[in-house]
Amino acid sequence: MAITKKWWKEAVIYQIYPRSFNDSNGDGIGDLRGIIEKLDYLKDLGVDVLWLSPIYQSPNDDNGYDISDYYNIMTDFGNMDDFNEMLEGIHQRGMKLLMDLVVNHSSDEHQWFTESRKSKDNPYRDYYYWRPAKADGSKPNNWKSFFGGDAWEYDEKTDEYYLHLFTKKQPDLNWENPKVRQEVYKIIRYWLDKGVDGFRMDVIPFISKRLPFEDVNASRTFNDVAINTYANGPRLHEFLQEMVCESVGNYDVMTVGEGIGVTPENGLLYVGEDRNELNMVFHFEHMLIDHGKGGKFDIVDFELTDLKQGFTVWDEALGEKGWVNVYLDNHDFPRMVSRFGNDGKYHRESAKLLATLILTLRGTPCIYQGSEIGMTNVAFPSIEDYRDVETLNFYEEAKERGEDMNAFLKAVHIQGRDNVRTPVQWSDEPHAGFTTGTPWIKANPNYPKINAKAVLADENSIWHYYQEMLQFRKKHIDVLVYGDYEVIDEPNQKVYAYRRSIEGKTMVVVLNFTSKHVAFEVPYKVETLRFLKGNYKGKIEGEEGSILDLRPWEARIYLVVS
Numbered sequence: 234m235a236i237t238k239k240w241w242k243e244a245v246i247y248q249i250y251p252r253s254f255n256d257s258n259g260d261g262i263g264d265l266r267g268i269i270e271k272l273d274y275l276k277d278l279g280v281d282v283l284w285l286s287p288i289y290q291s292p293n294d295d296n297g298y299d300i301s302d303y304y305n306i307m308t309d310f311g312n313m314d315d316f317n318e319m320l321e322g323i324h325q326r327g328m329k330l331l332m333d334l335v336v337n338h339s340s341d342e343h344q345w346f347t348e349s350r351k352s353k354d355n356p357y358r359d360y361y362y363w364r365p366a367k368a369d370g371s372k373p374n375n376w377k378s379f380f381g382g383d384a385w386e387y388d389e390k391t392d393e394y395y396l397h398l399f400t401k402k403q404p405d406l407n408w409e410n411p412k413v414r415q416e417v418y419k420i421i422r423y424w425l426d427k428g429v430d431g432f433r434m435d436v437i438p439f440i441s442k443r444l445p446f447e448d449v450n451a452s453r454t455f456n457d458v459a460i461n462t463y464a465n466g467p468r469l470h471e472f473l474q475e476m477v478c479e480s481v482g483n484y485d486v487m488t489v490g491e492g493i494g495v496t497p498e499n500g501l502l503y504v505g506e507d508r509n510e511l512n513m514v515f516h517f518e519h520m521l522i523d524h525g526k527g528g529k530f531d532i533v534d535f536e537l538t539d540l541k542q543g544f545t546v547w548d549e550a551l552g553e554k555g556w557v558n559v560y561l562d563n564h565d566f567p568r569m570v571s572r573f574g575n576d577g578k579y580h581r582e583s584a585k586l587l588a589t590l591i592l593t594l595r596g597t598p599c600i601y602q603g604s605e606i607g608m609t610n611v612a613f614p615s616i617e618d619y620r621d622v623e624t625l626n627f628y629e630e631a632k633e634r635g636e637d638m639n640a641f642l643k644a645v646h647i648q649g650r651d652n653v654r655t656p657v658q659w660s661d662e663p664h665a666g667f668t669t670g671t672p673w674i675k676a677n678p679n680y681p682k683i684n685a686k687a688v689l690a691d692e693n694s695i696w697h698y699y700q701e702m703l704q705f706r707k708k709h710i711d712v713l714v715y716g717d718y719e720v721i722d723e724p725n726q727k728v729y730a731y732r733r734s735i736e737g738k739t740m741v742v743v744l745n746f747t748s749k750h751v752a753f754e755v756p757y758k759v760e761t762l763r764f765l766k767g768n769y770k771g772k773i774e775g776e777e778g779s780i781l782d783l784r785p786w787e788a789r790i791y792l793v794v795s
């Protein structure tokens with residue numbers, strides 16, 4: 234089967250976390266007019282699709298991932314006029330807009346839920362999952378919430394519990410109820426009719442629950458529970474196909490599932506082109522490689538081969554029949570240069586190397602805001618500086634267990650979600666030029682050095698490398714988008730190298746993931762390789778026989794010319 238061509242395979246996504254992107258009115262919170270101000274910046278960079286984390290009305294228990302009104306814009310972010318102007322501005326510049334669709338759960342302040350909790354016979358009662366206590370008085374089952382504590386919350390009014398896989402202000406919607414599904418399709422059609430170009434679907438693998446809510450074996454790991462208990466429920470694919478039929482399927486738009494709990498084994502059920510479900514998923518294979526048994530704050534070492542594996546197993550599993558996203562960070566995971574690169578001495582080189590990786594693997598790349606200027610993790614000295622509900626909840630739990638809180642804070646410095654939620658660093662002005670007021674979360678103190686103004690003025694900067702690489706990718710869409718991917722020297726723990734090839738055209742990408750010189754043997758004579766692009770300026774050195782002498786964090790792309 235030949236690979237099919239689609240605009241969404243050729244596109245590059247840029248993720249905006251609106252709260253932290255750009256504040257236009259000095260209230261300390263990023264907003265839609267702030268995004269409008271930066272559309273030219275994004276167009277210049279060369280990205281195609283903007284994905285906005287949720288901008289709907291929300292009490293912000295989880296920064297918009299708890300929606301109280303799907304048809305209105307969050308007051309902090311502006312209003313519908315701002316939205317219309319933003320959408321028009323995006324389209325005028327030839328870019329597209331992806332909205333975030335959060336329909337596994339709503340906010341507890343959504344009218345559906347405020348009705349639902351009123352009485353057992355309220356017409357909205359079964360929009361959510363309500364269950365009585367077990368005969369022994371304990372909770373309906375032993376499921377845990379992702380953000381700490383149990384997944385069931387007691388509600389006195391009707392003497393029952395409701396299910397919430399995330400915070401207790403994020404009750405899970407009952408997709409078994411056809412009315413709920415129709416409400417969701419109506420929301421999707423409403424935004425598509427306004428002209429948006431698709432959706433990123435939050436925790437979409439969780440929408441079909443395994444009933445009747447049996448206990449889960451408590452000793453299983455987080456990932457195991459995600460895959461086998463919360464995700465991939467019995468009616469999931471039926472729901473997805475119905476959703477496509479009744480909404481997105483009738484528009485030329487793109488859909489990206491947050492693929493939590495999706496595996497290489499079942500991936501094609503979600504994104505197989507014959508399935509009529511989703512266009513692609515963000516898989517988690519490489520995102521969990523440093524999470525230990527105790528979860529994300531129980532940090533374990535990983536090796537380069539683990540990272541390679543994450544991409545390779547998925548490419549092998551889908552082949553030409555499905556599609557993935559390629560990303561190294563987002564609003565939930567640490568900054569890529571801090572996690573996979575070197576944010577000290579080789580900050581510039583390693584940030585460029587990682588850009589090379591995400592822009593040359595097979596899949597639709599997603600760049601998270603600030604990566605293009607090399608933003609890094611942050612290490613705030615006190616828990617008072619943190620805002621993320623996950624971090625704060627886990628902090629409280631660790632404290633109650635009597636853990637070493639300094640050690641916990643250190644883990645937050647490495648894994649906490651606020652690493653990626655500090656304001657985008659626009660300049661060396663106060664608060665990184667993000668706001669003229671007081672930001673809702675402090676800027677990373679490294680902003681006088683790392684900021685957009687500085688990288689725009691420096692020809693050799695990370696920003697300009699992203700811009701060049703985005704153009705390079707466009708120029709070589711044939712091989713870089715549609716070409717096969719094949720890893721070279723897989724067991725190598727220092728160098729990640731692979732081939733991309735299509736119809737007689739082959740590129741070789743070589744990435745030195747260490748801070749040292751590395752001699753790397755390629756399966757070619759160097760005379761048959763033409764250097765196309767790399768992250769060091771000037772002449773390429775050290776090519777002899779089949780050996781490439783790579784400098785620290787050096788990235789090179791060659792064309793095979795034999």
Ligand code: ISL
Nearest residue numbers: 295298335379399435436493529565623
């Ligand atoms: O952030 C995580 C781990 O720290 C993930 O497990 C995350 O909870 C999971 O990927 C689901 O994420 C999505 O849904 C959440 C929201 O908080 C995240 O921001 C969102 O990306 C609930 O809506």
Ligand code: CA
Nearest residue numbers: 256258262264
């Ligand atoms: Ca604002």
